[in-house]
Amino acid sequence: MRSSRWYLFAWLVVMLLATNGQAADDGNLVISAHLLQRLQDEGRTRVLVRLRENAEPVTASAAARRSPGSKSSVKHDWRERRQRLERQLERKAPGRLRSFRHLPLVALDLDAKSLRALRDSNDQLAVFEDRRHRPALASSGAVIGSDISHLNGYTGEGSFVAVLDTGVAVDHELFAGKIIEEACFSTTSSLQGATTMCPNGAESQFGPGAAAPCTDAGCDHGTHVAGIAVGDGRLVGEPSGVAPDADLIAIQVFSDSRDGPVAYTSDIIAAMEHVLDLQELYGYRVAAVNLSLAGDPVATARECDVYLGAVSPEKSAVDLLRNAGIATVAAAGNDGEANAFASPGCVSTAIGVGATSDSDAVASYSNRASWLSLFAPGSAVRSSTYAPATYGNYSGTSMATPQVAGAIAVLRSAAESAVLDGAGDVSRLLAAITATGVPVDDTSNGRTLPRLQLDDALQHVERGELPVMEILDNDRDGVATSGGFDLFSTVGSYRGRFLAGRIPLGGNAFRFPLPESVAGPMTVQAWWPPALGGRVSYALFTGTALHGGVIDQGEGGDAWQSLGTFDFAAGGPAYIEFRDDLGERLVVDAVRVKTADMTAITTAVLPAAESGQAYQFQLMAVGGTDPVSWSVSAGALPPGLSLSGGGLLSGVPDVAGSFAFSVTVTDALGIADTVDFVLVVAPPPNTPPVVAVISPADGSVVDEGVALTLSATASDAEDGDLGAQISWSSDRDGALGSGATRTISNLSVGTHRLTASVSDSAGATAAHAVSLTVVSVPVGGGGGDVDVGNAIDFSTVTLL
Incomplete structure (x- = not known):
């Protein structure tokens, strides 16, 4: 048996290799030597066949002539070719076959008989391996600014995100209240030991329960990914996903295999077509399809876009959705490659996402290359795992990818609400995200790529225009x-x-x-x-x-x-x-x-000035084309200040107060930005008052009851003469009245500390104190004390 199979394949190899050096659009079927070798070694293999399109073969050169957003006017008859192929295979090589609604592809198990049938037909262009993909395994919201976006009312309302993964536990609390569509596409292939994981046991299933997570280890992957994209934790005290008000399309695309869960390209493409059908059937505004799965890394986009001269199935599916305004956001993979990343993320029209840490270092496990679209945080991201309320922290480009998918949903929802031109254009949404991303330096290859910063990307919506790239x-x-x-x-x-x-x-x-x-x-x-x-x-x-x-x-x-x-x-x-x-x-x-980066003034607040003191402050702006010029476009600067053409505000303000004015910066192309400012000019620092007691002199002694004149001077640099505001007091007798001059005669006997104090209009105070002793005076006629300190000499007394 093996000998006859070897001879059959030897004949087929000769026949096929005789044509493989020719272009794919010259009428020959193209198949790689790698696939032929696998057929010889294993007897069968899983493939995708691209059907020839009658008027315009889908080749690399033809695809290059079409922009991703264009719609070909050529009517193709590939559906008729598919029907002929199905009939031919049914006669010559009966077996399982999957066809697609929107794309000229057929998936089947290829063996010697079916290969001969393909070779005898002129309806096929190329044969691709139906490659298998694997999953690409609470602080990220704060890092990318989605928490700020939520506070500003940008939550993705009205948008859908499709998660093609290991299934989603849709009864998890993070998905409560959402519109949820479920489906499953999962291949059974005995030759590769793969078994469907659709709950009904078939290779496809639709409706509630269809996207139930598989039961193998790691099958909570899809639930975790969906939570990052659209989970709503606001009512349960858990971190929300990037687009908490977006709805969910959950599709299980993995099959059980000897090596764990794998997703066939044919199942992924069938799921992508189903997403498009949902949009066309129900009017869902699907913003993004999330593919947190990856094949082997490749070093050129050409390897992802074109295979043996024909457009790859992955590229066809990505472009199909992109033409309908749906972004395909795919993980770069976790092989740690610095100059390669994995399919389908490596497709030139997909949005490939690598992973960073929260400190904006490239994650060591993340693949990346020159054409990677952007990074997002992917390390230790907290999200949903098992229903109804289990959570976990996972790492990988799988965790970075749904942050970008959710961001596109938020940005598209905001742009549509603002009725912006290009709101449904994937290229313009991506341009807004990459133009405002935080630069991340990759020390392994010297490149710098943007990291998602959603709140900054939304500034394009607030300015009323999405950029072009x-x-x-x-x-x-x-x-x-x-x-x-x-x-x-x-x-x-x-x-x-x-x-x-x-x-x-x-x-x-x-x-x-x-x-x-x-x-x-x-x-x-x-x-x-x-x-x-x-x-x-x-x-x-x-x-x-x-x-x-x-x-x-x-x-x-x-x-x-x-x-x-x-x-x-x-x-x-x-x-x-x-x-x-x-x-x-x-x-x-x-x-x-x-x-062009719009000229934007980045200075938000001016530091206060002080009257009579030199002031200098440089206004700052970013973007635009040099040279730029600055001017006062409304209001007036404080007297004594001027604004130079270079944006330097300087001078000596001589009037205190609050001054409102507008400043405009204009670049060489006439693009301008204007910001309103208020500059507060404070009065100079207050000088405290000065007070001096003139009378009585410090240390004076007066008799009890003698009229005593209190006299002082007080002045202030700002308020002038403050004599009338002088307050007098004694530490023995209390308040003594006010005024620059005051006469009193009722001080008690003893030593007093007399204080003259004053306050100015700014509340500053001054005081001056002197010491004064008041002595008692003896009174004649008995009683009282007798002074015996000196003897009386009566010899000197003359009696009259």
Whole structure:
């Protein structure tokens, strides 16, 4: 038996390999040597077959001519081809077969008979392995700003997030009150030891209970992921997900296997089609599909997008949803690769997510590469696990991914509520998120990528405009306008591949036409691999003006390098062209054009000034195109102050008070931002009053009952003469009245401490005290004391 199988496969290999060197769209069936080897070793394998489309084969070159948001006007008859294939396989190789509603794909177990049937038909374009994916295993809300977003009323209301995972415990308290749709797509494949985990035992199931979590170890993964995306913990004292008011589509896509739960590509794609059906059938506004699962990491986006010359099934499914306004958010994987990440996240039109710690360090386990979309916190994230109220802390890119999916739901909901242009455009939502992300430096490869910061992304909604970002890559965009180029791969190029101009140098040029979405002030950036090029020129046409410049591709590289900010005409035939007319090597990789960072004043509050004292404060702004100029656009500065064109507020204010005025900063393209300020000018520090007692002198002695004049002076730098406010007091007799001069005669006998005190209008006080002794006076006629201190000499007394 094995011998006959070997001879059969040897014949098929010869027949198939004879055509595999040709293009996929020339009428030949394309299958990889890897799959043929597996067929020889195992006898059968699980595959996805792409059907040929009648008028326009779906090849890499055809896909490159279509933008992700465009809808082809070509009517395809692949459904008829699918029906023919089903009939043919039923006759020649009966077995299980899964077809798809929206995509020209068929999934089946491939053996020698079915391979022969495919080879005899002209309805198929390429055969792909039905690859298996695995799960990509309370403080993150504060890190990404979702807690602030919730306080500001941005909670994702009206949006749906679809979680394709190991199932979701929908009766967990975090999902109470949500609209929840459930489904299951789970393959049974005896040849690979895989068994469906749909609760009904079939390979698909719909309705309540269909997405019940599988029972293997790790099957709480999907519940944890869903909680991060849309869980609502506000009423139960637990952390909420990023979009607590968003609703949930829960789809179980894993099968049980000898190696644990695995998700087949065909099940994932079937689930993605089901999400689209729900949107079309019920009008659900599905913001994102979350795929916290990953296959093997790959080093170029081309490997994810194209296989043997045909568009990969994963890319087709991602684009299908993106054309309908649904983002596919997928985990980068947990292999720790610095220059590769996993499918389906590596698809160029998916949103691939890597993981960071709460301190914004790249997680050691996270995959990443040049075209990774962004990072989100993925370490020790607390979320739901088992119903009804169990929680746990898990780590992985699986935990980072639903934060981005939830963020897209929040951002889309807010943009739709504000009726913003582009609210349903995945590219513009992603542009808002990446433009405001916190830069994270990856020390392993020297790159810097953004980390999700949702509250900052929502500022675009508050400003009333979503940004535009277009990335043009040599793999799918642009054309050589002269000379010739060769294709190379290196980890330092964007998406892994670049073009190099051929020798002789000097006549090579490559142009990227810019899409119509490029309009208004836009920043243009270029990416090239490091140390492989030289000094080259570029010409940039904005639709109305031609700009030029020189860049040194021997410097920098492996990062986005700014060429400047330009004002593009709406609908103009804009382009950027690179040339080696300086005689040095030209490398062509990628161009990014994005809405210019709007000029924004970052100074929020002015420090107080003091009358009579020098004042200096530099106003600050970010974004815009240099040079910028500052001006007072409303109100008036405090007298004595001025604002320079560079934003320096300085001078010596000479009037105290509160002054309201507006300041405007304007960049070189005329983009302006205005902020209202209030500057408080405080009066100078108060000088305390001065008081001095003139009379009586310190240490004076007076007889009891003698009229005594109290006299003092008091003055204040701000209030002037305060004599009338002087208060007099004695430590023996208490208050003695007020005034600069006062006469008293009723002081008690004894030693007094007389104090003159005064207060100014600011409440400052001063006092001056003197000592005074009051003595008693003897009274004649008996009684009283007799002074015996001196003898009387009667000899000197004359009697009259």
